Amino acid sequence: MPYKLSATLSAHSSDVRAVASPTNTLVLSASRDSTAISWFRSSSSSPFAPAAILKAGTRYVNAVAYIQPSPDAPQDTVINIFSLDSPNHEDPQFSLLGHTDNVCALDVSTQGTIISGSWDRTAKVWKNYQLQYDLTGHQQSVWAVLAIDEQQFLTASADKTIKFWIQHKVMRTYQGHKDAVRGLALIPDIGFASCSNDSEIRVWTMEGDVVYSLSGHTSFVYSLSVLPSGDIVSGGEDRTVRVWRDGECTQTIVHPAISVWAVSTMSNGDIVSGCSDGVVRVFSESEDRWVGAEDMKIYEDQVASQALPSQQVGDVKKTDLPGPEALNSPGKKSGEVKMIKNGDIVEAHQWDSSSGTWQKIGDVVDAVGSGRKQLHEGKEYDYVFDVDIQDGVPPLKLPFDVTDNPYAAAQRFLERNELSLNYIDEVVRFIEKNTAGVNLGSGGNEYVDPYTGASRYQGSAAPVPTAAPPSSYMDPFTGASRYSGAPEPSVHVPAPPPSLPVPNIIPFTKFVSFKQANVSAMQMKLYQFDEALRHEISTASLAMYPEEHMMIDEAFTYLSQAISSPTRPSSALGSPHVEAIIQILDRWPASQRFPVMDLSRLVTAFCANAAAAPGGRERFFECLCKASDWTDVQRTKPFSKAQEINMLLLFRTLANAFQEGTPIADGRWVPQVFEALSQAPYNFLTKPQRVALATILFNFSCAYLQTPVATTVRTQHLSLILQLLRSGNNDSEVVYRSLVALGNVAYGAKKHNASIDSTQSQELKQYVAGVPQAFPEDRIKNVVSEIVGLL
Structure with missing residues (x-):
């Protein structure tokens, strides 16, 4: 029987980053909403319901694992241990301190030994809730850990390697993945499986031989689990859960979400998934555990209504696509995707071999014909061109995204390869010729950070009459995540x-004000950048201090309420919140300032008096000008992408500073602003x-x-x-x-x-x-x- 939806567990308000299913009646989930939830059902025929909501702080909860209860069990950078039977779900009964950065992976052995992995590049082994070993050797974050037994462990890292440890000694390093390794799972009688941002799953022997590779995911694979039958289950950025048997994909379960962050399996053969839409779902092969026909139809409609970026499903040339009659021919294998033209709409359908039918999985948008994203130096681009500069010399790589300014891309290429800028027009012509037919600046909206796998950050895009189109910005930290500012309000x-x-x-x-925003996405991007700075030794001192983090949290809470409610929150923002923004902008690199600049835009719009202290506006706007590189911008060259978006956000913040009741005659801030604007390289x-x-x-x-x-x-x-x-x-x-x-x-x-x-x-x-x-x-x-x- 095929796997079909068995349960939908909805209580989280943000991405579900980890799931565990230690029994057939218990599911644990961890979320970016700062909570972990235990879901319980009294029998296999009863629905799951939240039994406990666990909250030990305000930071994301990235990993969850289950420890078997024992008589002596006391049942961010902290591992919190809760008793599921305790009435207190805010204060953990035990906390394991030792990591110096974000803890992103957990596993527990059959006897209760805990292993944790962190952005601090280490894994740690804990016995009896005390630190036993530090596992040091990876060059980047440890994204996955696995306790084989009490003495043997596996760790996987963003450095593309997997290490096998006996106690605290590295016994073997497994190499082969081409990108960050994100998940591990034990395979009985063989060894283990690993998944990676390179879209592949590999099955290894403990001696280091690759038994086989599983290819089918079209983007990053984040999580693995193994069914009682030995079949492998995987989840990834292509919004699918895939079931693998004997090296072949037997079923692809498409989700109505952007990412499937985590998968787990139950002893009864059911599959649990955690997704970017904040929902935990259970899928079952057993027909008596499937949801009713009405709920199944709702779920299938949710999947079918999704918009798919063309790079996720392959190259699209609309004129060459067949019509709906193409769906009369069966697919060749489960998970095969076929695109058809239904009127003016391009639809994607996926073959389900278990039911022998094509299932619609969404409408394809932004079909630019560039095919799947190309990797270059660990980043993704729409195109990576080979440019021959001399016979007998290897071609140079020219990466380009459809959202790039051709002149800016050409300038970066020439400067990186130490070539004369006199060739810039020739390179631009080359780009335009080889991207003919592509609508530059209108690429798809589905981009994701290839290093952290973190979520997208987009401004609101509600259409406004006569407004200019939104600007596009490629996240300079990753070369990926699109940041689209909100469209300009109109004077009409x-x-x-x-x-x-x-x-x-x-x-x-x-x-006229610039108030549109996706506050939660902005907050997520800001905290992602903060974690990235904290992760590197060379930049750890730049990360937010606890007091600053508290002020930023309060600012986002206030803005979320101010935007969603017709009445303003009772407690307004003030000088401490503005001071926190100033301090962060003063320290952070230019490429990572834009969510803080955008936060300034909203604080100025919704809490005009936050900088009203004597000299406050002068200090705030001076900081914003400096943070946008406005005072030091090069007048003779196109701006960098970071400068371009930071200057746009500076202007929008200043526009918001002038509103009803603004004291334009007080202080020096108005002439200060006008003096700065007079220096504009218009x-x-x-x-x-x-x-x-x-x-x-x-x-x-x-x-x-x-x-x-x-x-x-x-x-x-x-x-x-x-x-x-x-x-x-x-x-x-x-x-x-x-x-x-x-x-x-x-x-x-x-x-x-x-x-x-x-x-x-x-x-x-x-x-x-x-x-x-x-x-x-x-x-x-x-x-x-x-x-x-x-x-």
Whole structure:
């Protein structure tokens, strides 16, 4: 019988990173929501229900293991031990201290010996809840551990190796995987199995021979378990659980989630999975344990409704795809994926050999034709080109993603290989020719950190009329995880009916803010970067201090409530939270600052007075300018990706700083901001950056309508408007926001009886009068007409 859904266990609010099923009636799960849950059912026919929710801190829970109860058992970097029978589920009865970094793997022998693996590159063996051995020898994080017995252990690492230990001595090192090794499982009468980010599962003898390799997963394989029958179960980044028998995949179970982080097996043959959607699922071969037909249909519909990135299922050329009639032919093996064209939609269907049917597993999106992601120096790219520079010399590798700026990619390639930048146009032409037909900058959204396997980070992308498209950013830490900022809010005046006179646009008093966000994803990325810094000896001192971590936690809690609730939380953020952000930005590398910069954007938007202490705004905005490299940016070259996104977030934060009630006449922070913006290399700014910069000027003008400022500050503001308009390469949205800002200030000057200097007024009037020739839109013509009258 095939495996089908038997139970859905929903209580976690974030990714389930580990599962264990020590008995047929008990399941343990660990999650990034900072909890572990024990699920219990009284009989095989009863449903699972949470029996205990275990919480010992605020950090992610990455691993879980079960220890057999015994009379003497007292039943982040700490291993917490709880008694499942205890009424207290917040204070562990025992904690094992010793690791200096994130503990990401646990296993327990039949007699209760614990082995743990950590990002600190060590494994530790604990007997009677006391440290017995340090297993030191891996060069990178220890991602998986296995207790063979009380004296023999296996460890697997991001350094691509597996080590066999007797007590604390390395007896053998197994090499063969091409990427980080993520999971281990004992195989009776043979040896053990391992899985890796290289998408392969290997079965080894203890002597080091590879019995066979299992290929079928299309991305990283995170977890392994073994059924009582000896069949192997695996789960991975391609959102599948696969069952393997005698070297062949006999069933592929697709999940309605991005990642299957963990798998476990029960003695009755059932399979347990933990996923990125926060759900634990149980699958069974026994028909009497399957869910009802209605629940099964709901689950299958969830799977079928998923959107699949084209690189996950293979090369896609829409015009060559067959129609639905292709599903009349049976598949060749379980897990085979076939794509069809159903109208304008590309559907992916998977062959289920157990039922003899094709099952829809989702709609394919972003079918760019680049096929599966290519690995280069441990990172993934859409393309890795071979570039011949000289006969008899090996070709150079040119990695490229569809989201890259071709000029930036060409510049990196030339500089890395010490070639003249005079060739940059030729390299760009090569890229464009070899990616013909690809819509640059519109690649799929499913990217994942290939080193840690951590989750994606995306800004909200709700469409807003007339807004510029969101900018794309490839995570410079991994060369992968896409960070997409939220789209720009628009300044929009509805067009009047043709029969009515055109209403005045000026004064326009409605502020524009950048408040859209996926707070939990932002928080996850920030903590991921913090863990990565803590993981390396050379950067450990840069990681967050406990007090900073507490302040950042409070900030994310406040923002989550502020965004999700129509009423603001009662406890606001203040100077300590801003100070924590400043300290982190001052220390962290440029490539890892962007989630902290984005946090600053939201703190400024939702808690405007957080930096209201004397000198607070000046210090905060000075730090943001420095963190975005604004003060040191090279004017003669395109920006790096890190600079590009950090500057965009700087502009959006400054736009949020000007809102209803902002004290623009107090302190020096406004002239300080305008002075910094006057240094802008406008010719190199991207469209989203220009829109955000224009929004800063617009929002200030709205505040000026209510509050007069010093003449020098207003002069700075008008100079910035003229500088932005004259810089060229502007689109109409940038021009429109800048013009409305100018109109507001001209209107406010009359209202406050503080006329604009005649020289500057004449210069502005002369330039603005010619704008409609370049931008012949009605909204621009109308606002220009009003401005000329006001000046």
